Amino acid sequence: MTEEDGTGRPWSVGDIENGYILTAAGWVQLRKRAAERGPEHGGPPWVPGDVVNGHVYIDEAWMPIGERGRSAPLQQPPQNLHEGADEKTDNWFTRLPGLGRAAVIGGAVVLLALFATSGPDAAGPEEQDEFVSIVASGQDRETENDTQVVAAKRERGEALCELLPSSLAVEDWRGTLTSITTELAGDDGVVKIEISENVEVVSVDIEPDSEVFSQITSLKEGTRVTFSGEFEDAGDQCIYERSLGSANGLRTPDFGIELSSIE
Numbered sequence: 001m002t003e004e005d006g007t008g009r010p011w012s013v014g015d016i017e018n019g020y021i022l023t024a025a026g027w028v029q030l031r032k033r034a035a036e037r038g039p040e041h042g043g044p045p046w047v048p049g050d051v052v053n054g055h056v057y058i059d060e061a062w063m064p065i066g067e068r069g070r071s072a073p074l075q076q077p078p079q080n081l082h083e084g085a086d087e088k089t090d091n092w093f094t095r096l097p098g099l100g101r102a103a104v105i106g107g108a109v110v111l112l113a114l115f116a117t118s119g120p121d122a123a124g125p126e127e128q129d130e131f132v133s134i135v136a137s138g139q140d141r142e143t144e145n146d147t148q149v150v151a152a153k154r155e156r157g158e159a160l161c162e163l164l165p166s167s168l169a170v171e172d173w174r175g176t177l178t179s180i181t182t183e184l185a186g187d188d189g190v191v192k193i194e195i196s197e198n199v200e201v202v203s204v205d206i207e208p209d210s211e212v213f214s215q216i217t218s219l220k221e222g223t224r225v226t227f228s229g230e231f232e233d234a235g236d237q238c239i240y241e242r243s244l245g246s247a248n249g250l251r252t253p254d255f256g257i258e259l260s261s262i263e
Contacts, residue, residue, distance in 0.1 A: 020049075121167065123163065123171070127164065128195065135156065135196070138156040139198065139250065149249075149250050154236055156250075157234070157239065160238040160239060161238040167230060168230050168231040168233060168239065170228060170229060170230070174195070174224060175195040175200075175224070176224055177192075177193055179191065180216055180219065187208050190203070192254070199255075201255045202254045203257050212262060216262060227259055227263075228259070230257065230258050241254060241256070242254040
């Protein structure tokens, strides 16, 4: 026996939808019943729609839920599961129609794939080499006016954002400490680190009571350092660049960074 719903979908005996099951006589509501108990406790006599141990009573026989009538029907309530097993099989998942269960499983697979393919939390030393290469390509770019400079910086920014994680975090990058100062008329520290020729990262507003401030007090200009932190976000240009003048930002960039450690 098959029926169709309002959308023309074919139904077969044994199909379940919204808590109902299709029998030869039509749709009946599913009811969870306990096996081997008298009528006063919900046991025999059985009526279509009774559910026991993952099976449903329809058309004077027991059929596994979700099998669409393919398995041979049982003439007696299933006894192969221990007492209370029907509570385990009669849950929100088993009550879903076949397409609903497939959607749930598919969604779980997608989530697992997203977690499995998520990027690293911070860019490491290998990414530093790629970072330097991208910036060097911009430095060598031929430009005739400021609009071309801006376009080149935007292209550089897109490439850098593809390389770095969304947090713009870096870890264990290396460079030469070129400057340790404090802000004009202030006590906050300012550090500049050269990571390649004419390319520096700059950290400002380093508070005196911070761990990074304590670390830089023991360092000397001109020494090699290893540092970690997060670049300052600049939207379409990816990393905030602190140079004065658009051309300087392309040829001799100073990229803003908030340091988390330096040694």
